[in-house]
Amino acid sequence: MFDHNSSPLKLTYTGERYYNYLMQIIQLDKQLQKEFSEIQNNDRGKIRLGLALWRGSCLLPDILPSFTEKYPNIEVDIIEGKSNFLVSELLTEKLDFAVMNLPTNMDFSKLTYDTLMEEQILFVGNKNHPLVEQARSSQINSNGYPFIDIAHLEDELFIITKPGQNLTSAILHHFSKRHLDPKNILEIENLTTAINLVSAGMGFTFVPEGGVKEKQLPENLALFSLEDPNLIWPLAVVYKKHTYITNHSNLFIGMLKDYYQKNKQNHL
16 A cells, blocks of 8 residues: 655555545545435534625625525525635535636636526716716617726726635736726725725726626616626536535525526516
């Protein structure tokens, strides 16, 4: 099993194969124990849910009260963080699943997912801004929002999320693709702050469509499409590959799918 001629000691090829099979057996045993526990305690359980930053403030008030009322004995443990943190928690099995956007560079060799919706990143401006007033009169496109050309706003303040978030990467990629070089950028952690600043007449921001409810936005804000295919990405439930998804998790995921399907129909 061990190569005794090596320093430090290391596994032989046979040892490596034995170790890999042993890890698979341990993983199968963990899944079996989960299933046994679920069978024995069908009326109780725990869900470890990961959410991207800001997503929870938009999603949970619509989902969690209904879920806990329907399933009072299922505990929901919520962990929020940036996408790289959520991926790490999934891979170490500290999360059962995460709700997050899927950037094009995400490594899915150890992850899998179910798409909830195709979500566009929208541009948010204050209706009192002259260029916003002008753009609001443009024709609604196939994505359901009027178009605005942010090249005309390059000298304005752009409020964007801090580095490390998928949204930030998508926005910076859009700037690069359009050969834009905004000099006035304010970085924030929470999109709620950005929305409130724009409402107060300070700059422009970007928000994911799935986290926006027009009826809950300040009335003086307007939403626009940037008509960039790279600003449309899947919002998905992400899991670690080859892990057992409990019935409790599937109940919550089913409610998520119903929620986003209804939102899509209402918007159409």
